[in-house]
Amino acid sequence: MANIHRGEIDAVLDGQHLRLCLTLGALAELESTFGDEDMLALAERFGRGRLSARDAVRIIGAGLRGAGHQLTDDAVARMQAEGGAAGFVDIVSRLLTATFGAADDAPMAKAGEPLEQPSTEAIGTNGPFPGAT
Numbered sequence: 001m002a003n004i005h006r007g008e009i010d011a012v013l014d015g016q017h018l019r020l021c022l023t024l025g026a027l028a029e030l031e032s033t034f035g036d037e038d039m040l041a042l043a044e045r046f047g048r049g050r051l052s053a054r055d056a057v058r059i060i061g062a063g064l065r066g067a068g069h070q071l072t073d074d075a076v077a078r079m080q081a082e083g084g085a086a087g088f089v090d091i092v093s094r095l096l097t098a099t100f101g102a103a104d105d106a107p108m109a110k111a112g113e114p115l116e117q118p119s120t121e122a123i124g125t126n127g128p129f130p131g132a133t
């Protein structure tokens with residue numbers, strides 16, 4: 001069973017129950033992949049609520065590798081999720097929430113609808129990272 005306090009989630013991909021976790025190494029991989037300078041830039045990118053299929057492949061792939069699975073992004077791109085595209089969006093959403101947390105007042109999107117970008121009031125003065133200054 002996934003430990004949400006460690007940033008882990010469980011997902012079903014290709015009929016297999018798999019654990020995903022965006023470890024520090026997985027986040028560094030995503031920073032490099034997306035060309036972001038730091039984790040705050042990464043959190044801001046994901047907080048915009050716009051996600052391409054390629055972004056989902058990269059995030060899910062990094063989460064799988066962070067949990068110890070040896071899968072390439074090409075292998076992830078060929079996988080199927082329960083619920084189709086909405087299932088992939090759900091996996092990414094749960095993984096990012098487990099990793100970065102969610103602002104209490106931030107709007108949640110329904111499958112197929114983009115997230116609204118949270119205001120600075122919704123994020124708070126410390127941003128998405130507890131204890132940040």
